[in-house]
Amino acid sequence: MNVLRYLGRRLVFTVFLLIGVTMMVYIISYMVPSDPVVANLSARNLNNEEMVQAYREKWGLDQPVYKQYFTYLNNLLHGDMGTSLRTERAVMEDLKLYFPATLELSIFGILFAVFFGMLFGIISAIKRNKWVDQILRGVSVLGVSVPVFWMALLLLFVFYLKLGIFPGPGRLSASLTPPVHKTGLYTVDALLMGDIKVFADAFKHLCLPGICMGLFTMGLISRTSRSSLLEVLSLDYIRTARAKGLRERDVIIKHALGNSLISVLTVIGLGFGNLLGGMVLVESVFAWPGIGQYAYKAAQNLDFPAIVGVSLLIALNYVVINIVVDLLYCVLDPRVRYM
Amino acid sequence: MKNKKSFLKNNTVFQALRTNTLLTIGVVICAIWLFVIIFADYLAPYDPLLQDLSLRLQPPCREHLFGTDSLGRDILSRVLAGSRISIGAGLQCVIISAVAGMLIGGISGYIGGIFDDVVMRIGELFSSFPTIILAMVIASAMGPSLFNTLLTMCIVWWPNYARVMRAMVIQVKSNEYVEASRCLGASRMRIFIREILPNSISSVIVLTTVDFGNAILLFASLSYLGLGSPPPAPEWGAMVSNGAEQFYYWWVATFPGLAILSVSLGANFIGDGIRDYLDPKLRKTIS
Numbered sequence: 001m002n003v004l005r006y007l008g009r010r011l012v013f014t015v016f017l018l019i020g021v022t023m024m025v026y027i028i029s030y031m032v033p034s035d036p037v038v039a040n041l042s043a044r045n046l047n048n049e050e051m052v053q054a055y056r057e058k059w060g061l062d063q064p065v066y067k068q069y070f071t072y073l074n075n076l077l078h079g080d081m082g083t084s085l086r087t088e089r090a091v092m093e094d095l096k097l098y099f100p101a102t103l104e105l106s107i108f109g110i111l112f113a114v115f116f117g118m119l120f121g122i123i124s125a126i127k128r129n130k131w132v133d134q135i136l137r138g139v140s141v142l143g144v145s146v147p148v149f150w151m152a153l154l155l156l157f158v159f160y161l162k163l164g165i166f167p168g169p170g171r172l173s174a175s176l177t178p179p180v181h182k183t184g185l186y187t188v189d190a191l192l193m194g195d196i197k198v199f200a201d202a203f204k205h206l207c208l209p210g211i212c213m214g215l216f217t218m219g220l221i222s223r224t225s226r227s228s229l230l231e232v233l234s235l236d237y238i239r240t241a242r243a244k245g246l247r248e249r250d251v252i253i254k255h256a257l258g259n260s261l262i263s264v265l266t267v268i269g270l271g272f273g274n275l276l277g278g279m280v281l282v283e284s285v286f287a288w289p290g291i292g293q294y295a296y297k298a299a300q301n302l303d304f305p306a307i308v309g310v311s312l313l314i315a316l317n318y319v320v321i322n323i324v325v326d327l328l329y330c331v332l333d334p335r336v337r338y339m
Numbered sequence: 340m341k342n343k344k345s346f347l348k349n350n351t352v353f354q355a356l357r358t359n360t361l362l363t364i365g366v367v368i369c370a371i372w373l374f375v376i377i378f379a380d381y382l383a384p385y386d387p388l389l390q391d392l393s394l395r396l397q398p399p400c401r402e403h404l405f406g407t408d409s410l411g412r413d414i415l416s417r418v419l420a421g422s423r424i425s426i427g428a429g430l431q432c433v434i435i436s437a438v439a440g441m442l443i444g445g446i447s448g449y450i451g452g453i454f455d456d457v458v459m460r461i462g463e464l465f466s467s468f469p470t471i472i473l474a475m476v477i478a479s480a481m482g483p484s485l486f487n488t489l490l491t492m493c494i495v496w497w498p499n500y501a502r503v504m505r506a507m508v509i510q511v512k513s514n515e516y517v518e519a520s521r522c523l524g525a526s527r528m529r530i531f532i533r534e535i536l537p538n539s540i541s542s543v544i545v546l547t548t549v550d551f552g553n554a555i556l557l558f559a560s561l562s563y564l565g566l567g568s569p570p571p572a573p574e575w576g577a578m579v580s581n582g583a584e585q586f587y588y589w590w591v592a593t594f595p596g597l598a599i600l601s602v603s604l605g606a607n608f609i610g611d612g613i614r615d616y617l618d619p620k621l622r623k624t625i626s
Contacts, residue, residue: 016460017463017464017467020460020464021464021467021468024464024468025476028473028476028477028480134360134361137361138361141361141604141607141608141611142600142604144552144607145552145556145600145603145604145606145607146600146603147556147559147560147563147576147579147596147599147600147603148560149560149563149576149579149580149583150579150592150596150599150600153579153582153583153586153592153596154592154593154596156586157586157589161586161587223611276469280471280472280475280564281471281560281563281564284564285583295469295471295472295475296475296564299472299475299476299479300475300479301479302476302479302480307472307476310469310472311468311469311472314469314472315467315468315469318467319467
């Protein structure tokens with residue numbers, strides 16, 4: 001019951017947050033001295049007064065901003081996010097088209113980050129201050145320090161151009177046809193069709209950009225899991241466990257790990273936020289047809305409906321992930337109760 | 340002589356430097372870059388803006404240690420000169436947002452009530468908005484310039500500091516010495532400036548060092564996307580972006596990227612070291 005009430009409160013807050021995000025984009029669109037008309041019409045059409053007028057009317061740009069905003073909110077409640085000025089398609093359609101690619105990449109990135117981050121963190125904590133620890137700590141600091149776009153270029157240069165182990169940019173090799181659209185995730189769709197060849201190719205294409213996306217989060221997770229495991233290991237109940245003669249492996253796996261997971265979980269939630277930030281960069285280097293590229297082009301063209309759409313989607317994702325993380329606390333730590 | 344020795348032995352900062360190799364490496368890296376920033380004009384072997392198309396895309400050699408870019412400019416000179424813009428931008432972003440966040444968060448925590456609620460919600464809104472997208476929108480609206488990019492970075496960056504400062508102020512203002520000062524008839528302004536600010540500032544300063552690396556990275560990312568100073572200026576992120584267009588000539592992107600990496604690495608080592616040093620839980624287990 002308490003959990004339900006907690007969820008309710010969080011969801012109400014989410015609604016306010018989303019309204020805030022839409023409002024912010026509209027405020028920016030009002031404050032900026034430039035004009036979407038200039039960004040979207042060709043020079044010849046710009047000189048044509050009638051064309052400009054027609055364009056403004058078509059997109060409602062002749063209305064005052066607050067009116068535009070309320071029209072937008074009203075449409076949003078009916079599931080209509082407006083039409084992109086650039087692609088001239090419904091923003092909802094665009095997002096549906098581009099989101100799966102980003103989702104697939106993000107999932108790969110976060111799995112990579114969680115697996116290696118936890119692994120490095122645990123090894124580091126066990127071998128504390130030994131050379132293994134020093135190296136792994138160095139690697140994780142490297143992960144949070146490396147510029148993503150540069151790493152992406154470097155990986156492409158070494159593994160694609162020089163060694164040829166991994167394929168180049170894009171989601172699938174040109175010689176293969178994409179699997180039938182069911183979930184939009186190429187790897188999953190290919191498995192559903194039972195096409196191993198397409199699956200393997202799509203998976204290989206995921207590797208390099210996925211690693212780039214996950215590096216930063218991996219560094220965060222590895223540092224957090226190291227320090228939280230060390231903290232737990234210094235507690236009294238661990239001494240008790242050791243004193244009763246448990247093997248070190250059992251002490252760590254059965255007693256220490258569970259309790260140190262809690263702070264790691266927060267970082268995973270935060271990590272998703274970073275992932276979304278890195279997305280624009282990684283997708284632009286790997287020519288990945290996802291939300292990041294879409295957002296980049298939308299921003300360049302001052303395509304405000306699309307910008308609001310993307311921002312809403314990202315903010316929503318962020319909130320949902322954090323709610324899930326908070327609920328997972330409950331599962332991991334029975335002492336946590338949401339009043 | 341004896342005094343000096345015991346000073347080195349007892350000073351905890353030196354102790355921290357001695358026991359924490361990574362911290363020492365961080366300090367050395369940052370010191371080197373500080374040196375480069377100050378003496379960039381003397382260190383650079385060529386004019387960073389000098390173009391020579393007959394020397395375009397030369398691989399690293401004795402005359403051009405880092406090679407030349409697509410306009411025949413010496414990359415080493417550009418990396419050295421770029422340190423001023425790229426590191427400077429990170430520093431400015433962190434300092435401006437720390438000061439702004441400190442004041443906003445401090446006042447908000449001190450006054451409390453509805454004002455506090457509203458300010459903190461606004462902060463949350465700013466930080467939940469995807470930074471890069473916000474920056475791209477502002478930059479493409481107002482035209483890419485160093486000032487606009489810095490402005491955007493500060494807009495999304497201050498809430499972090501405000502949150503930390505607010506928490507500290509709330510903690511500090513319940514102390515007895517604040518109460519005593521009030522009883523002596525000090526004005527709210529005086530209490531805020533003389534009692535509360537100095538006692539809650541330390542955690543913000545720690546956050547600033549920890550954050551500096553991230554600010555450098557964010558600025559580099561934005562300038563990679565073309566949102567920094569306009570082209571001829573040497574700027575690391577923009578130089579990597581230039582290298583991405585010359586994909587086969589690896590040195591064009593590699594060296595400016597390494598420069599970014601080294602600075603943010605150094606900043607992170609220092610930030611980590613300071614955090615470890617200040618965290619009493621970890622310190623206990625070290626000794």
